[in-house]
Amino acid sequence: MHRIPLKAWCVLLLVGVAACGGESEPTPSGVPGAPRSVTATPGDTLVTTSWSAPENEGNSPIQRYVVRALRNGAVAHSQEGTSTSLTLTGLTNGETYTLVVAAVNAQGEGPASAPSEAVTPRVIPGAPREVTATPGDRSAEVSWSPPEETDMPVTGYTVTVRQGETVVVAQTSTELHATVSGLINGTAYQVTVAASNAVVAGPESAPVAVTPVSVPGAPRVWVHSRTATVLSFAWEAEDTGGSPITGYRVVLRQGDTVVETADTTETLHRFRNLTTGTPYRFVVIAINAQGEGAPAEFEEQRPCAIPGTPALLQAQPQDGQLILTWSVPADTGGCPIASYRVDVSEGGGGPSTRFETITETRLVVTGLPNGQYHVIEVFSRNEAGLGLNPARVQATPYSAPGLPGSFTATPGDGTVLLEWTRAPVDGGPLWRYVVTVEPAVGDTDTFYLSPDDVSRRLDGLVNGTTYTFTIRADNRAGQGPTATTQATPMAP
Structure with missing residues (x-):
């Protein structure tokens, strides 16, 4: 039987204690435990990392720490320091790293920490330069120069349009220009541009102002008045294009012949000495600082007077109804009769029943009481309006006789x-x-x-x-x- 030397017993005892006691006891070699809670913040070719000291310093105080940057599992760079934070430099922008930290004392280097979250060193691109915004129709054409070069190329830009503090549009571009649409003509906006690389976006450029504008839209037109030899048109500029209206151009045509052209700042114009009953076409164009807008062409109109009294009005009584017939007035005012208005009222000022838009010269008025006489008035209407003098007749509805x-x-x-x-x-x-x-x-x-x-x-x-x-x-x-x-x- 061989004796085990005392020194060997001591070694075995130390191994057993380490195996049973965990990190709270010195490691067999006396090196420190693993650092904890490693964090990493990226910078330009660097990462700033911090950690907590190991719970177990080993058999002697910690002298330093070793920080290793791992790329694809292999050590790409390492650096030492004596505090629990360190800026690891010399890294490659755009590459992804994880960091591990090991503590070192007099007995040697302890185990590595758990790896940090992945981190990518990067350069923050500068702000784009020479930003311009050219107004268009409900749009703006934005262009710029790239920021100062870094070792990380710019991969794209973000164009942001704001109205006050509200972001209206945020649009990306890989070019040095972008067309931003969907804006409102006449509204003031602020435009900024920010550059991005593969990792991070940079600051926005100084804002530039832009107000989208265009030529005016087509005005809304209506007939203001007319006589036998005069046509008056009025209009309203519903879409100014975002720029004040400076004037209007009005044109009157007879067929393809231009009868009269005029420039005006008013919104009403009279054309005089026209031929009664002749159809004319009216065109008006709004103008602003951007130029002439879309023309508004009104349907053909005729100068004419209001019509006279309908002729030969008759009322045939029947059971609970009257059959009314009449003829076109002898004086149509120079324009075709468009419709008739029929008023039926009970004799003695009773309630009336009005029939607008009667285009025929015959109307059956039903639902009338037998034995009550009624007053019927028929007005004629043409393009100039409703005639002033109606045809008038009185009639009493009644039924057919009974059996003798x-x-x-x-x-x-x-x-x-x-x-x-x-x-x-x-x-x-x-x-x-x-x-x-x-x-x-x-x-x-x-x-x-x-x-x-x-x-x-x-x-x-x-x-x-x-x-x-x-x-x-x-x-x-x-x-x-x-x-x-x-x-x-x-x-x-």
Whole structure:
């Protein structure tokens, strides 16, 4: 049996203690433990790192730290320091590193820390120079020069447009210019440009002012007034293009012939001494500092006067309605009649029913009470407006007559006496009675009788022949129902 020397026992004892006691006890060699909480902040070809000291310094105080920069798992650069922070220089901008830190004491270098988060050294690009912004139509053309060169190339730019403190547009570009659209003409904006490299964006340039502008849009046009020889047009510039309107150019054409051209700062113009009823086309162009805008061309218009009174107005009464008819006025004012306005009111100033945009010369007015007379006025309208003098008529709606009562036929020698009682009416007078006979009396089979008649003798009949008689009452509202009777004339 061999004895183990005392020195060997001591070594074994130290190994056992280290194995059982963890980091709170010195390592077998007495070196420090691993530093903790390594952080890294990138800079220009450098990284500033900091950490916490190991919980275990080993058998002697920590003398220094070794910081290693790893790229793709391999040590790319290392540097030493005595404090718990260090700026590691000589790195390559744009490359990604992780950092590990090891503590060193008199016994040697301890284990490395856990790696830091990945970090990339970089140069912050400068601000672009010589920024300009040229206004356009709801847009701005922005151009600039690149910032001073660094060892990291610029990969792109961000153009930012603000209205006050509000970002309106943020647009990227890889060129030294950009067109920013979607702006509002006449609104003042501030434009800045910032450069970016593969890692980081730089500061914005000094802001430049720009106000988008364009030529004006087409004005909104309407007819202001007209007479038989004058056309007056008015207009409004709805889109100034963002620049004040300095004037207007107005043109009047007859077909392809220019009748008159004028420049004005007003928004109304009269063309005089025109030919009544002749169609003319009006064009107006708004002008600002940017130039002439889009033309507004108004539909053809004719100089004319308002029309006269519609002719031959008639009202045919019917059951609960009136059938109105009339003719075009003799004086149309020089322009075609476009429509008619019909006013119907109860006699004595009752409520009226108005029918606008009547283009025909016939109208059936329904829903009227029978027996109530109505006043009807019809106005004509042309391009110049509504005529002042209407055609006027009064009428009373009523229904067709009822059935004549007690219709009898009393025969005699070659004759028959027809008798009846008056047909009832609802609001309108009888026009006539109509009597028919079958077979005919001679060449006549229909007799038209006075509305006051209540009997009629028909002579010249053939004894022994049976005759069929009908009677109805008519008025302007229509024909009433028919009553029928028969009789056979006989000699005494």
